[in-house]
Amino acid sequence: MNAFGIVFRGALVFDGSGAAPVTGDVALEGERIAAVEAAGVIAPCANEIDARGLALAPGFIDAHTHDDRIVLDKPAMLPKISQGVTTVVVGNCGISLAPVTFSADPPAPMNLLGGCEAYQFPNFAAYAEALRRVTPAVNVAALIGHSALRLATMMDISRKASPAQVEQMCRHADEAMAHGATGFSTGLFYPTNMAADEDEVSTVAARFARHGGIYATHMRNEFDKVLDSIDETVRTAAAAAIPVVVSHHKCAGPANWGRTRETLPRLEDAARRHPVNLDVYPYAAGSTNLRADLVSGDYPIRISWSKPHPEMAGRELSSIAAEWNCDLHEAARRLDPAGAIYFQMDEDDVRRVMGSPIAMIGSDGLPHDVHPHPRLWGTFPRVIGHYARELRLFSMETAIHKMTGLPARVFGLKDRGHVTAGAFADLVLFDPRAIIDRATYDSPLQPSAGIERVYVNGQLSFARDRGVVARSGRLVGGKN
Ligand SMILES: [Zn+2]
Known part of the structure; x- marks a missing residue:
């Protein structure tokens, strides 16, 4: 009998399904998991890893990212792989690098990905080719953003798209899905997307659905009208016959704190009739562009970047306003274009x-x-270490399911998200007693603790003491 390439011995195996972990041995051969067995069944091989006392789980799937450009520019992807992430879903909130180019500075929120030099991909095939050329350390599943489609096909984005423009967007959908995209996203909250009505969204979404795509939405309103937005989301997705993900679900602004008692039953009830999921990050602050309509004395606001005043990154808006002897809105105007962190949610x-x-x-x-x-x-170690282990909000296997088996199913990531024979060997080996986030609002660029090794497509890609040692990510999801 052939010996396997790598065998992990005595690991606490979380299989990604949400089932309780079991201690056992896991063997890899090439890019796949070859066997998952009780101790002693798998024959010895040359590369044996003593995993006693450690947990072995499917690599984490980051269900909501804006990593479209960073996977090309800094393909080691240290912020993510150091958390155990092996797949990122890019193109959220209506914002994607393809299929649009700009001759001047892109409008907000497209500028969250960079200036016009970042936008070099007039079609999705060009973006997929760039990914192949670069080979980032993590896998990428790509959504196509509605703002990108609108900016690519419309002269005046302050209006609803004409039937001819919608048809052009649909042709982009055909092209993207043919080259391995996973689906569609909207950011109806944003100026580049908000003039699109339900009809425009569902017509474009239906075209993605025809190719087996999925739909993720940063809803029109996460404040007072959040329930209306949920109803709009469910109606639009049902009309398009497309599975839908509500992005970074929250009830924002102090007036809406506590209202997840209304929104979650609404979403979970809808999910009984139509595929509805949501994604969430484990923090009570959000972050996006610095926007006049989000500037308020009701909650603290921190500047995350500013083009005219880069020295203000990390500072509180109120302290900047005090220093400049002006009100919050005037300070925000002077900082613009800028990004901000808004402490607008209830824990x-x-x-x-x-x-x-x-x-x-x-x-x-x-x-x-x-x-x-x-x-x-910090997101993934925080959910496991802080919310599961320390606060016991849910079990560790449930926490892991929410970042492995569940998103793999929702995004159609074939043979990923599970530790099972035949699946791709996207794996994270971590210390279940030590895993925790270290990044804070004051000091955000900190790797997490407790992540020992990360494998992507069977390749050791990150080791705690050596950093990123290989890159073997690929385009996943869709027809891949
Ligand atoms: Zn968003």
């Missing part, structure tokens, strides 16, 4: 959302920010 809501059976974990990290929200570096 109990965050926990309630994370605990929902339809909730997946997504970092929503913004990798180009100077002083990013700590979710970029």
